[in-house]
Amino acid sequence: MPNVHVNLADRSYDILVEDGLLDRAGELIAGLGLKGKAAVITDSNVGALYADRLVDRLSEAGIETSVHTVRAGEASKSMLQTADLCGEMNRADHDRSSFVVALGGGVVGDLAGFVAAIFYRGIPFVQIPTTIVSQVDSSAGGKTGVNASEGKNLIGAFHQPRLVIVDPLTLASLPGREYREGYAEVIKHAAIRDAAMIDDLATLDPADQHPSADLLARNLAIKARVVEEDEQETSGVRALLNFGHTIGHGIEASLPYGEMLHGEAISLGIKAALFLSEKINQFSPAESARILGLLENFQLPLTLPDSIPTEKIMDKLSRDKKFTGGVIKFVLLTGPGAAEVSSKVTLDDIREAVEYLRA
Numbered sequence: 001m002p003n004v005h006v007n008l009a010d011r012s013y014d015i016l017v018e019d020g021l022l023d024r025a026g027e028l029i030a031g032l033g034l035k036g037k038a039a040v041i042t043d044s045n046v047g048a049l050y051a052d053r054l055v056d057r058l059s060e061a062g063i064e065t066s067v068h069t070v071r072a073g074e075a076s077k078s079m080l081q082t083a084d085l086c087g088e089m090n091r092a093d094h095d096r097s098s099f100v101v102a103l104g105g106g107v108v109g110d111l112a113g114f115v116a117a118i119f120y121r122g123i124p125f126v127q128i129p130t131t132i133v134s135q136v137d138s139s140a141g142g143k144t145g146v147n148a149s150e151g152k153n154l155i156g157a158f159h160q161p162r163l164v165i166v167d168p169l170t171l172a173s174l175p176g177r178e179y180r181e182g183y184a185e186v187i188k189h190a191a192i193r194d195a196a197m198i199d200d201l202a203t204l205d206p207a208d209q210h211p212s213a214d215l216l217a218r219n220l221a222i223k224a225r226v227v228e229e230d231e232q233e234t235s236g237v238r239a240l241l242n243f244g245h246t247i248g249h250g251i252e253a254s255l256p257y258g259e260m261l262h263g264e265a266i267s268l269g270i271k272a273a274l275f276l277s278e279k280i281n282q283f284s285p286a287e288s289a290r291i292l293g294l295l296e297n298f299q300l301p302l303t304l305p306d307s308i309p310t311e312k313i314m315d316k317l318s319r320d321k322k323f324t325g326g327v328i329k330f331v332l333l334t335g336p337g338a339a340e341v342s343s344k345v346t347l348d349d350i351r352e353a354v355e356y357l358r359a
C-alpha cells in the first residue's frame, strides 16, 4: 500500500493509503500500542455512514470507545464546540491514557486534533480523513484548530497525529460539490511543487469519485516533505502551502461559515494569487491559464459574488496570521511548480486582485 512516512523525530508517523483501510482501522490503531479508551469524534453526516463500522473494528481489536458527534459543517469548528467535546469526554470517563480518533473531513480533523491537543493538556490522536481536502492535505502536518468570528483558524495548536488512515473508498459517498472542492488543494500542490501533476490532473473525470491511491499519496508526500522541512512554519517553507489561502480565507470568513466551502474559497484565492504572480513575478499567463482550466474543470468558482464587499474581505484577511507588523507574507508562483513567500505584495495589490475576481 502507498505509505507516506512523515519524519519528525519523536513525532514521526505513517500515512497509509489504500482502498478498504477503514475496515482495518482496529488492527492498525491497536498496532500503535496505545493503552486507553478511544474517543471517536465525527460529524452528523460521516458518523451516520461509518461510525458504527469503525466502533466495531475498534472493539474487535480490544479498544473501548465513546462516540462524539458534532453537526456537519464549518460552523462546528469553534471554541464552543471544543469546550463541549472536552466536557463530553470527561463525562465519558476518558483519562490521560485515552486517545482521539478523528473520523471525517477537514472540520472534524482540525477540531478533533485541537481537542486532542488540549484535553488534559494533550493526548494522542489518529486521523481517518473522509474527504478530498482532508485526504490530500489537512489530515497531515499537525495543524489543528478552530475559527474565530474574526477569521479562519485563528486559534489552534501544532499537534501531530500518531497515524493517518486514508481509505479512498469513503469518498464515493460524498456529495459531488464536496468531492470537487477538495481539488482546489490538489491543484495548489501541483502549482507550488509538481508541474507534471498539472498535466495528470487534466486527464481526470471530476465525476469519478474514486481517485487512485497513488494520486492521494503523491499529494500527501508533497505535504509531508514540506512539513518535515518546516514543521511549525518558522522558516517560511511551510507557508508555501498557503498558496491561494490569504485571499481565500478572507473570502471564506466574510460569509457565514459553511456558506462557501473551503475549497471553493481557495479556488478564488488561487485565481487572485495567479493575477498577483503575473503582476509581480512575471509568472507566465499561459501557465496561469492551465491552472485556471483545472479549477474550471472541477467546477470551482472563479468569480466573486457581488454580495461580498471588498472591504469586508480586506478586513478579514488583514487579521490573518500571515500578517506580521502590518506586512503580509504572500505566496506567489515563480515558475511552473515553483513558489516563493513574497513581502512585495501591498494591501493595494491585494485589493486590486480581489476586484479582479469580480470580472
Ligand SMILES: O=C(O)C(=O)C[C@@H](O)[C@H](O)[C@H](O)COP(=O)(O)O
Binding pocket: 137, 138, 141, 143, 152, 153, 185, 238, 239, 241, 242, 245, 321
Ligand atoms: O498545512 C499547512 O501548513 C497549510 O497551509 C495547508 C492549508 O491548506 C490549510 O488550509 C491550513 O489549515 C491553513 O493554514 P493556516 O495556518 O493559514 O491556518
